[in-house]
Amino acid sequence: MRRLLVGTLLAALAVTGPPAAAEEVVQNTAESTVESSAPGDVVTARQISAPGFFYARTWSITYTSTSATGQPITVSGTVIVPYGADEDTPVVGYAPGTHGLGDQCAPSRHLEAGDETEGLLIHQYAIRGFAVAVTDYEGLGTPGEHTYIAGRAEGNATLDVVRAALRLPGTGLSPSTDVAVVGYSQGGHASGWAAELAPTYAPELNIAAYAVGAPPAHLRTVAEHNDGGDNVGLVMAAGFGMDVTYPELDLAPYLNDEGRAAFADIRDDCTADLTKYAGHSMADYTTEDVLARPEWTARVDEQNLGGGTPEAPVLLYHSNGDEILPVQVSVDLRADWCGDGANVTFWRTHTGAHFTTAAVMSPAVTDWVADRLAGRSTGGNC
Incomplete structure (x- = not known):
């Protein structure tokens, strides 16, 4: 159902165009091992032709991150940078929803193949001129097992793919540019964890907003x-x-x-x-x-959310009709974050089932994120 719904919407949006530049490999020669690299350092990068992203340069990358138990790891991902990007171009860290446990399920592989089920949601940001950095998470597309739903690993990987995008040679992006972190379902869990971890794990990132959709918060x-x-x-x-x-x-x-x-x-x-x-x-x-x-x-x-306090505005959204992740987990998360003084906008919607809501809410969520990246304030509705 998920592949049919989002894939159909993507087909309606995507158009074809000339392929990206010929493949090239960028190797981080300053540090040759994961153990000696800093979180967010680019390990390898390969420019690819990603179907549908005719308006952008796209790289398949690996980068250094930190596991849930504090160990250095290598994670794969994708960086999409629209043509004309410069030091003022914001970066959206995109945390995907559940893709599975096998390496063949990794979002980076499907983006390169042109059949990524969340392609439409990613396009919503990239076609506005934002660079988008998409993580595969630990063990999904790289050696080792996928540590599915391990919150700290997810949050670290999401923050570190943004760092990697900002350090990737040839993008024109600035390390001080504005950043947003977004995700739905497993991605909502990851973006929520990123929001709680960022003040201590990635304090140098200039994060303006988080969008946390239907997270498995408990x-x-x-x-x-x-x-x-x-x-x-x-x-x-x-x-x-x-x-x-x-x-x-x-x-x-x-x-x-x-x-x-x-x-x-x-x-x-x-x-x-x-x-x-x-x-x-x-x-x-x-x-x-x-x-x-x-x-x-x-x-x-x-792995539960609510133990930390996001420092940037958060959009938390969840449908009353969600059949997989009960809306009450977000009701409780809102109370936790608001009680800690976070700036939270909560949309409790009537948009039907879990996967339907991801697609239906995408334009409004993207608008909210774009407003924050444009410097428009929000008081939330705690």
Whole structure:
């Protein structure tokens, strides 16, 4: 459904044009290893021809970031810079929604192939003249497992892809330019984490706004809501992500035969593949309630939003009809952020289902972000 909806809208928008310049490789020779690189340093860059982005130069990059446990990692991503960009061109850090767990699911690969399901949403920013930096997150498109829904890793990767875009040779961008960070669904989780982490992790970035759409802000609530339903595969993917992020959790001893088979299979699934688990419960795959174990409870709760205070204005939006991520998680997040003195604009919408809302709300969200990047103030509605 997601691919059909957003792909159809993208087809209506995108037009073809001359290919980008011939491929070139930019290598960061100043630092030869990830361990000696700073977060946001470009490791490799390759200029590509990304179908639909005829009005921009586009690079496929890898860059240095920081894992949820504080280790240096290499993450892949895409940087899109419209022709004519200069030192005043803002940069939008784009955090994608759930694509899956396998490397073949990575947004960078689909942007280069021309079949990225969030292409329309990315175009909404790029066609306004904003540079867009899209992260793949840890382990999605690079060696290692995807640490799905590990908040700190997501937030770091999103902030660091912006840093990488600003350090990428040949873009014309300025390190002091205005920045916005946006995302929906898993991307909402990532942009929310970026908002909470930025004051200490990336204080040099001149961030003017965050757009946080339908975030899974409280993982236990989301897991309970989806267990036994059509989207339990996302809960299983989150369990896989927690297990590979924090090896001490060691999920294997709590899996039955069906669970061992399922979790061996899920590691390279894309989002559409996860529907095979519809109607099942986590209890079908485990020997006990893993989320009730204290070590799991602690790590899962660490992924919840609301523990930090965004310093730039935030647009938080969520549909009452969201069937995957209940709107109450955003109601509670708004209360947390507002209670801490953040500038929050909350749109509780009647825009239907989860993926429908991403597409329907995109123009209004982009307008709100563009206003912040233009220096227009907002008082929020806390």
